[in-house]
Amino acid sequence: MSTMAFLKRSPWILHYDASSCNGCDIEVLACLTPLYDVERFGIINTGNPKHADILLITGGINSQNRPVVRNLYEQMPEPKVVVAIGACAATGGIFRECYNIAGGVDKVIPVDVYVPGCAARPEQIIDGVVKALGILEEKREKMTGKAEIKEGARHAAEAGEGT
Amino acid sequence: MNGLIGAVLFLILAPIAGGLIAGIDRKITARMQGRVGPPLLQPFYDVGKLFEKENVVVTTAQNFYVLAYLVFIALSGALFFAGGDLLLIIFAFTLAHVFLVLGAYAVHSPYSHIGAERELIQVMAYEPMIILAAVGLYMVGGSFYVADIAAATVPAILYLPGVFLGFAVILTIKLRKSPFDISTSHHAHQEIVKGITTEFSGSTLGQVEIAHWYENIFLLGFVYLFFSWNPVIGVAAVAVTYVAEIFVDNVTARVRWQAALKSGWLAAAVLGLVNLAILSYMTIGGA
Numbered sequence: 001m002s003t004m005a006f007l008k009r010s011p012w013i014l015h016y017d018a019s020s021c022n023g024c025d026i027e028v029l030a031c032l033t034p035l036y037d038v039e040r041f042g043i044i045n046t047g048n049p050k051h052a053d054i055l056l057i058t059g060g061i062n063s064q065n066r067p068v069v070r071n072l073y074e075q076m077p078e079p080k081v082v083v084a085i086g087a088c089a090a091t092g093g094i095f096r097e098c099y100n101i102a103g104g105v106d107k108v109i110p111v112d113v114y115v116p117g118c119a120a121r122p123e124q125i126i127d128g129v130v131k132a133l134g135i136l137e138e139k140r141e142k143m144t145g146k147a148e149i150k151e152g153a154r155h156a157a158e159a160g161e162g163t
Numbered sequence: 164m165n166g167l168i169g170a171v172l173f174l175i176l177a178p179i180a181g182g183l184i185a186g187i188d189r190k191i192t193a194r195m196q197g198r199v200g201p202p203l204l205q206p207f208y209d210v211g212k213l214f215e216k217e218n219v220v221v222t223t224a225q226n227f228y229v230l231a232y233l234v235f236i237a238l239s240g241a242l243f244f245a246g247g248d249l250l251l252i253i254f255a256f257t258l259a260h261v262f263l264v265l266g267a268y269a270v271h272s273p274y275s276h277i278g279a280e281r282e283l284i285q286v287m288a289y290e291p292m293i294i295l296a297a298v299g300l301y302m303v304g305g306s307f308y309v310a311d312i313a314a315a316t317v318p319a320i321l322y323l324p325g326v327f328l329g330f331a332v333i334l335t336i337k338l339r340k341s342p343f344d345i346s347t348s349h350h351a352h353q354e355i356v357k358g359i360t361t362e363f364s365g366s367t368l369g370q371v372e373i374a375h376w377y378e379n380i381f382l383l384g385f386v387y388l389f390f391s392w393n394p395v396i397g398v399a400a401v402a403v404t405y406v407a408e409i410f411v412d413n414v415t416a417r418v419r420w421q422a423a424l425k426s427g428w429l430a431a432a433v434l435g436l437v438n439l440a441i442l443s444y445m446t447i448g449g450a
Contacts, residue, residue: 006207077217
């Protein structure tokens, strides 16, 4: 049933380095180490967009990675959320003025949570993910709501045809 | 009648026990790595979540194959706990994995295909040893029926130490643990995307996970057969074997597929065949 809400107890993460300097990426991976151990919250780092619920993305968007980011986002099954990590992912950061940089991640895909910092600290990243869990849950409810409305409409239509 | 009860109990209880064992596994693994680890019920949350997600289907054939995988794994386990013929059980078990491989091949994805190829290599690697284990249990128990083997009063492990060790080697392959987790693994680290499960998502992936729980309980039941003359020692041996597998998982790095294949066959040839040769020499000499 839709009220079970396992989703926020088991968020699987896809981590993508757009054009980051690797500073934020090291901090993302630090979250998985024994010190922070995000698996406590059921968070698993998967390498597969089709298994992921949360897209953690670092670095700005350039012309090379624009289709890649779009593709990764589209391959993730609904409901899904995007967390942009670091100054570059939010706005393009210090690379914003570069000729090849389009700006933050939100130039290509919708972003739900922005985690500031250069580099973002692991605590902040975990905070951002926890924030994202709330949004993920909202999206799930909306999704099941939509499915129920659709189902109801279908039933109504079928009943209408019957009479 | 007893057999039917065993089969029904397996079908109902195995997912619960399998999920709990997976939870304990993750907890022990985390402790071995100096982490706190996820809650005990995490595997159930994961599968529950997978059923909540949108199911992205590349081709509907994959759903059919994965369902067949689940059904045949459950069938082979149910036959086992019904006390059925060990050879039939092993064939049903192999067929289940063939369906999983077909499911991964049904999709035009290179990652999925590499995972499927590696799964086939794993099947090749463990198959000789699992059949030798059945033959060994037959030579000791005098029957291929699990019910007869389990009822035997001879301690099979004393006659089959080599076969048991060989079985422990391929158990590492079957439980998808390092160093033989070449087709896909449970860990947070990333292999070739996600190996054989790359193209499965949502409820289809959930079914693969449930099938894996069934499979683990079946395999632990197989381990128990070696110790079935004494239930207390049997259960203890199953627990020790599983913890040893977790330990091996955490202290080894993944090997190449060639090494996995060699290890499986070496275990079968050296530990399995030599043990059986000595055993047949002993029994013929004694008779």
